[in-house]
Amino acid sequence: MSGTAFILDGYVDEPACLGVPPYISPYIRTVAGALLEHHFTVRYLTIDQLRKEPLRTADLNKADLLVMIAGVTVPGKYLGGTPVTLTEIQQVGHMVHGPRKLIGGPVGFGYAAEGGQQAIRQVISGFDALLAGEPAVALDNYLRGNDPAGLLDYTRTDPWSIAGSSVISQHPGYPFVMCELETARGCSHGATGGCSFCTEPFYGMPRYRGIAGIAAEVAALHTHGARHFRVGRQPDILAYGAGAGEYPAPEPAKVEALFSAIRAAAPDLKTLHIDNTNPATITRHEEKAREALRAIIRHHSSGDVAAFGMETADPAVVAANNLKANADEVFRAIEIVNEEGGKRRDNVPELLPGINFVCGLAGETEKTYELNEQFLDRVLKAGLSIRRVNIRQVMPFEGTPAFTSNTLGRHDRRFRQFKEFVRTRIDLPMLQMVFPIGTVLRDVLVEVSGDLSFGRQMGSYPILVGVPLRLPVRTVTDVVVVDWGMRSVTALPVPVRINELPASVLRWLPGIGKKKVAAVIAKRPFRDIEAYRKVAGKSAIDAVLQF
Ligand code: SF4
Known part of the structure; x- marks a missing residue:
């Protein structure tokens, strides 16, 4: 079989893999490579493109093969895209006629519309086959006339990841595409069953991908224009290449070799970030973890985040769900990452922890929320920085202990109060600490345009x-922070041209506010900073003002 094959990206989000724009998941690239090996012309379309232009269905109808990749196994909120819904999957299955239709990715584990709902394994009608297991391997087996199933095997997927790297140029966000890099699959905490709610143990004990394969893929991606990378497809980057056991000690030399190889393979990269880090690895192996963190910091780009799956501060919930770390371990890990990563480069901290809470787990009571709030208060009072606090309700999957044992629906009011507490009492002071007024953020990419436009850095x-x-x-601009929202900052493009800005923008400037806008406008144009200061006084953004 050959001809034209469409990859329809319904996006994935798993505990250890993200593929919602601007991210592109490794599954897409290895599937593209497998298709190329079978001499298909590969075309790529996202579910958002199809929603916007339903007439593109005609292109799909003309293809010989359609491979859809989808599946969200952790609930999330996204600015860059909206993962495909089950209804949309079925619509594609039934409305696209012509190609053979295959579907793969974590959707095989089940589907739920949002956090707080059970994810049930669905029979997906309208497709010719479900690619069971590793999508690219299953696809290759299918195209060879075998069962559409297969296990991850890096000796097979590494060459496809290189060949398929060219697919990124078809991404609608290109060149602003964040390539999620895979370094491992499976979780060592799975040795004791894993955390009750997590789907990563479905992949078994960790298998680490070799540095040569990763570097070769990065070099190929770089050749095709990739400049933004996240080493995010693994449950714990500090355990890269580590030995056996539930909490293996980091091997800093391997982490150093991995990150230096990525840097060498992509000399013009702009972003090199990480994602999941197991706080228990840090506290149980402090010195080695510190060395591994330093290796990452030597090679990454600043503004990086080490995401800790804390889930709860309640020891009863930790015990009931076999969670990987208790509150004291997480607190110590926050201290250590602050010590190693708190220094600023390019105006922002090198590396800060992020914390995930999961609510609705077994053993949860009203007191759990009190303990969570006390924990965050303790972090704040200790002067420690956290880049962000993520709060979700569990999305229990069939096959995980949380599917049959959870407390969903029992503490909804307290859950909402906890969220409110974090937004008002924790997020704001943290933002003020991490992004003080006057912080210049480089290369912010505008994603939503309006009277208030929204953008983010790649990272x-x-x-x-x-x-x-x-x-x-798609405007890319440096901005200076002038205020904070609940989970955002307000910022202005730099340089800030005082003599040209409309009144609606002037009011955001520190030292001006609503009261002095009229005075500033009456005195414009200002010749220099001294003249301006006579009206507005000194401020933290003086260095980026232009007259
Ligand atoms: S440590 Fe727990 S949450 Fe993290 S990947 Fe392993 S099982 Fe999942």
Whole structure:
């Protein structure tokens, strides 16, 4: 079989893999490579493109093969795209006629519309086959006339990841595409069953991908224009290449070799970030973890985030769900990452922890929320920085203990109060600490245009930036922080041209506010900073003002 094959990207989000724009998941690239090996012409379409232009269905009808990749196994909120719904999957299955239709990815584990709902394994009608297991391997087996199933095998997928790297140029966001890089699959905590709610143990104990394969893929991606990378497809980057056991000690030399190889393979890269880091690895192996963190910091780009799956501060919930770390371990890990990564480069901290809470787990009571709040208060009072706090309700999957044992629906009011507490009492002071007024954020990419435009830097959990100006989508600009929202900052493009800005924007400037806008406008144009200061006084953004 050959001809034209469409990859329809319904997006994936798993505990250890993200593929919602601007991210592109490794599955897409290895599937593209497998298709190329079978002499298909590969075309790529996202579900958002199809929603916007339903007439593109005609292109799909003309293809010989359609491979859809989809599946969200952790609930999330996204600015860059909306993962495909089950209804849309069925619509594609029934409305696209012509090609053979295959579907793969974590959707095989089940589907739920949002957090707080059970994810049930669905019979997906309208497709010729479900690619079971590793999508690219299953696809290759199918195209060879075998069962559409297969297990991950890096000796097979590494060459496809190189060949398929060219697919990124078809991404609608290109060249602003974040390539999620795979370094491992499976979780060592699975040795004792894993955390009750997590789907990563479905992949078994960790298998680490070799540095040569990763570097070769990065070099190929770089050749095709990739400049933004996140080493995110693994449950714990500090355990890269580590030995056996539930909490293996980091091997800093391997982490150093991995990150230096990525740097060498992509000399013009702009973003190199990480994602999941197991706090228990840090506290149980402090010195080796510190060395591994330093290796990452030597090679990454600043503004990086080490995401900790904390889930709860309640020891009863930790025990009931076999969670990987308790509150004291997480607190110590926050201290250590602050010590190693708190220094600023390019105006932002090198590397800060991010914390995930999961609510609705077994053993949860009203007291759980009190303990969560006390924990965050303790972090704040200790002067420690956290880049972001992520709060979700569990999305229990069939086959995980949380599917039959959870407390969903029992503490909804307290859940909402906890969210409110974090937004008002924790997020704001953290933002003020991490992004003080006057912070210049480089290369913010505008994603939503309007009177208030929104953009983000390319990166791991980038801060949402609101700019009170109508800026075209895909504008890239440096901005200076002038205020904070709940989970965002307000910022202005730099340089800030005082003599040209409309009144609606002037009011955001520190030292001006609503009261002095009229005075500033009456005195414009200002010749220099001294003349301006006579009206507005000194401020933290003086260095980026232009007259
Ligand atoms: S440590 Fe727990 S949450 Fe993290 S990947 Fe393993 S099982 Fe999942």
